[in-house]
Amino acid sequence: xxxxxxxxxxxxxxxxxxxxxxxxxxxxxxxxxxxxxxxxxxxxxxxxxxxxxxxxxxxxxxxxxxxxxxxxxxxxxxxxxxxxxxxxxxxxxxxxxxxxxxxxxxxxxxxxxxxxxxxxxxxxxxxxxxxxxxxxxxxxxxxxxxxxxxxxxxxxxxxxxxxxxxxxxxxxxxxxxxxxxxxxxxxxxxxxxxxxxxxxxxxxxxxxxxxxxxxxxxxxxxxxxxxxxxxxxxxxxxxxxxxxxxxxxxxxxxxxxxxxxxxxxxxxxxxxxxxxxxxxxxxxxxxxxxxxxxxxxxxxxxxxxxxxxxxxxxxxxxxxxxxxxxxxxxxxxxxxxxxxxxxxxxxxxxxxxxxxxxxxxxxxxxxxxxxxxxxxxxxxxxxxxxxxxxxxxxxxxxxxxxxxxxxxxxxxxxxxxxxxxxxxxxxxxxxxxxxxxxxxxxxxxxxxxxxxxxxxxxxxxxxxxxxxxxxxxxxxxxxxxxxxxxxxxxxxxx
Amino acid sequence: xxxxxxxxxxxxxxxxxxxxxxxxxxxxxxxxxxxxxxxxxxxxxxxxxxxxxxxxxxxxxxxxxxxxxxxxxxxxxxxxxxxxxxxxxxxxxxxxxxxxxxxxxxxxxxxxxxxxxxxxxxxxxxxxxxxxxxxxxxxxxxxxxxxxxxxxxxxxxxxxxxxxxxxxxxxxxxxxxxxxxxxxxxxxxxxxxxxxxxxxxxxxxxxxxxxxxxxxxxxxxxxxxxxxxxxxxxxxxxxxxxxxxxxxxxxxxxxxxxxxxxxxxxxxxxxxxxxxxx
Numbered sequence: 001x002x003x004x005x006x007x008x009x010x011x012x013x014x015x016x017x018x019x020x021x022x023x024x025x026x027x028x029x030x031x032x033x034x035x036x037x038x039x040x041x042x043x044x045x046x047x048x049x050x051x052x053x054x055x056x057x058x059x060x061x062x063x064x065x066x067x068x069x070x071x072x073x074x075x076x077x078x079x080x081x082x083x084x085x086x087x088x089x090x091x092x093x094x095x096x097x098x099x100x101x102x103x104x105x106x107x108x109x110x111x112x113x114x115x116x117x118x119x120x121x122x123x124x125x126x127x128x129x130x131x132x133x134x135x136x137x138x139x140x141x142x143x144x145x146x147x148x149x150x151x152x153x154x155x156x157x158x159x160x161x162x163x164x165x166x167x168x169x170x171x172x173x174x175x176x177x178x179x180x181x182x183x184x185x186x187x188x189x190x191x192x193x194x195x196x197x198x199x200x201x202x203x204x205x206x207x208x209x210x211x212x213x214x215x216x217x218x219x220x221x222x223x224x225x226x227x228x229x230x231x232x233x234x235x236x237x238x239x240x241x242x243x244x245x246x247x248x249x250x251x252x253x254x255x256x257x258x259x260x261x262x263x264x265x266x267x268x269x270x271x272x273x274x275x276x277x278x279x280x281x282x283x284x285x286x287x288x289x290x291x292x293x294x295x296x297x298x299x300x301x302x303x304x305x306x307x308x309x310x311x312x313x314x315x316x317x318x319x320x321x322x323x324x325x326x327x328x329x330x331x332x333x334x335x336x337x338x339x340x341x342x343x344x345x346x347x348x349x350x351x352x353x354x355x356x357x358x359x360x361x362x363x364x365x366x367x368x369x370x371x372x373x374x375x376x377x378x379x380x381x382x383x384x385x386x387x388x389x390x391x392x393x394x395x396x397x398x399x400x401x402x403x404x405x406x407x408x409x410x411x412x413x414x415x416x417x418x419x420x421x422x423x424x425x426x427x428x429x430x431x432x433x434x435x436x437x438x439x440x441x442x443x444x445x446x447x448x449x450x451x452x453x454x455x456x457x458x459x460x461x462x463x464x465x466x467x468x469x470x471x472x473x474x475x476x477x478x479x480x481x482x483x484x485x486x487x488x489x490x491x492x493x494x
Numbered sequence: 495x496x497x498x499x500x501x502x503x504x505x506x507x508x509x510x511x512x513x514x515x516x517x518x519x520x521x522x523x524x525x526x527x528x529x530x531x532x533x534x535x536x537x538x539x540x541x542x543x544x545x546x547x548x549x550x551x552x553x554x555x556x557x558x559x560x561x562x563x564x565x566x567x568x569x570x571x572x573x574x575x576x577x578x579x580x581x582x583x584x585x586x587x588x589x590x591x592x593x594x595x596x597x598x599x600x601x602x603x604x605x606x607x608x609x610x611x612x613x614x615x616x617x618x619x620x621x622x623x624x625x626x627x628x629x630x631x632x633x634x635x636x637x638x639x640x641x642x643x644x645x646x647x648x649x650x651x652x653x654x655x656x657x658x659x660x661x662x663x664x665x666x667x668x669x670x671x672x673x674x675x676x677x678x679x680x681x682x683x684x685x686x687x688x689x690x691x692x693x694x695x696x697x698x699x700x701x702x703x704x705x706x707x708x709x710x711x712x713x714x715x716x717x718x719x720x721x722x723x724x725x726x727x728x729x730x731x732x733x734x735x736x737x738x739x740x741x742x743x744x745x746x747x748x749x750x751x752x753x754x755x756x757x758x759x760x761x762x763x764x765x766x767x768x769x770x771x772x
Binding site for chain 2: 429
């Protein structure tokens with residue numbers, strides 16, 4: 001009960017944050033998973049980590065409702081008629097958002113906002129007022145910047161109004177992705193880049209690559225996770241490749257024995273989480289989202305996360321010079337690729353009957369890390385402080401992106417002078433996507449809103465928290481931890 | 495095949511023309527500007543070997559009387575540049591056009607084009623022509639960053655493969671220009687008119703140097719000239735920055751934002767509609 005009392009007495013938490021933390025503490029007092037002692041040992045050693053998902057899941061981790069269907073049909077459960085104008089459209093969405101569960105309790109996916117709102121844009125001035133209020137409402141009530149809206153690939157009036165409002169509001173929520181392909185007009189892309197250089201969003205997603213993996217009905221949720229619309233992911237569990245490598249006797253032992261065993265143990269925990277959620281918690285049997293066809297169980301999968309590839313490779317190879325380290329040396333980069341190929345092969349061996357939408361397999365996710373990680377890099381990223389020149393960085397990183405349909409990225413920090421030449425960034429994004437880079441997030445050195453690892457936080461809010469004051473958005477706590485432990489604000493400036 | 499004396503290549507540059515561009519800096523300049531911030535690009539190496547002795551990392555050696563630079567051993571401390579009495583660099587490489595093409599090819603998907611700068615790149619116009627022909631095959635745009643001292647009008651072959659030029663007009667007063675650069679400005683102004691009239695002038699630049707130049711008068715005259723040729727030609731007003739400048743030649747300070755804004759306002763009032771401060 002100490003934990004419960006300490007939550008209640010924590011002056012850095014708002015009332016709402018206390019309620020969520022208390023619920024989490026209650027859930028974590030249970031133990032419902034049937035897992036082996038070996039798997040438990042890996043969890044205790046932080047080789048396997050479920051990112052505070054909870055010990056008895058009663059909601060899927062990432063849910064991407066079919067908002068198009070909701071706009072068309074309204075909702076019986078929520079007693080909402082289909083909207084007739086921009087005010088009803090934005091109001092209906094705000095109501096539904098408050099009933100979409102997730103690991104954070106706030107929706108991790110807010111829909112393709114441009115196409116959802118476009119039919120209601122008649123008077124642009126009025127629409128702008130409605131959209132700005134709508135986005136402000138999201139930021140102040142959905143207190144998690146894992147909430148993610150999508151735009152594009154086509155240019156829309158609604159999309160341009162959303163970008164304009166974001167430039168003015170400079171809020172951390174929602175995060176935004178522009179689905180980009182060769183049909184996205186350059187002037188719209190430049191509008192988006194101008195916005196990102198002010199407020200660190202939108203990020204650019206390689207639309208063609210995601211469509212290849214998921215079909216047209218995909219969304220980008222949470223940090224940068226590609227998932228089915230009308231579905232999502234039951235769970236995300238991550239494997240710490242660095243700590244795992246420390247259990248091996250060398251490269252061959254790691255590839256042939258330790259890594260496959262790590263995958264088996266991680267998968268067994270994921271299986272148990274999914275089994276409990278689907279078969280025991282009643283989530284898919286009772287949620288009105290299922291009943292009204294906004295989500296369906298068979299559109300969900302499981303995300304197999306990994307991180308610490310750089311440290312794993314450097315541990316196994318023991319490079320003597322900076323030029324030989326992961327991200328620089330040819331041998332190190334080749335070993336990195338070999339490890340990810342092997343990881344994909346091993347994850348592909350595991351079957352879970354509830355992941356039929358992805359062929360019965362879990363899908364790979366390059367996880368961005370959590371605030372308590374120290375000395376371990378997210379996903380396949382090159383450690384901060386060791387980044388090569390931009391062109392080498394992109395070419396080296398992009399080779400990993402095809403393995404991770406449910407998300408992978410670097411983060412690029414540009415000097416504020418590039419605001420005078422935004423085509424510079426568009427050229428780089430086009431080049432990166434030609435190299436099969438999946439996702440391109442960036443911000444400018446003078447933004448208040450910055451991308452921490454995958455999510456957005458305001459610098460000014462972190463300063464407030466650092467002075468011991470409570471803050472509205474949950475991610476600020478994570479962001480401040482990451483700034484202190486992972487030096488995320490020290491990224492190489494381009 | 496032509497060879498170019500290359501000081502360095504920056505694969506991604508955001509400040510050398512529109513979009514992302516590979517910037518290729520050639521060695522050797524016919525100006526000797528008082529405020530030059532990379533004087534090591536002015537002269538060719540005389541093989542005096544002073545830098546070979548000074549290099550702390552053994553990256554420089556002598557072979558057949560010529561200084562050789564080993565990129566792999568170089569730690570980029572720039573001691574060689576600081577100790578050179580002739581404003582040169584031992585790191586200059588004579589590159590075949592094909593060698594530069596190979597470097598650009600690797601990044602061609604990421605860039606709008608190339609910009610060749612210097613030094614004064616027009617001193618190596620044969621190399622420019624041969625490089626630009628190859629760049630056109632790759633659908634890349636070709637820009638030249640020049641001090642304007644060498645006539646373009648006589649070089650039709652270059653003009654046919656060059657998309658745009660960016661020219662420094664450092665002073666509008668002949669005497670002041672001579673004092674600052676060592677040369678008269680009459681060819682510079684002819685080039686501005688010629689390239690402007692054929693639609694191949696992307697940008698004019700003027701460095702604003704407090705107390706040393708008659709900045710107000712220069713910007714006033716230059717902006718009028720631009721507005722007369724084509725008001726959309728970009729006029730870039732550059733703040734003087736002391737970094738890299740030879741202090742023994744000149745001392746000035748960074749102009750204030752207020753001064754820069756005033757000069758930008760003057761240019762706009764004179765009819766320029768694309769004025770930037772950097």
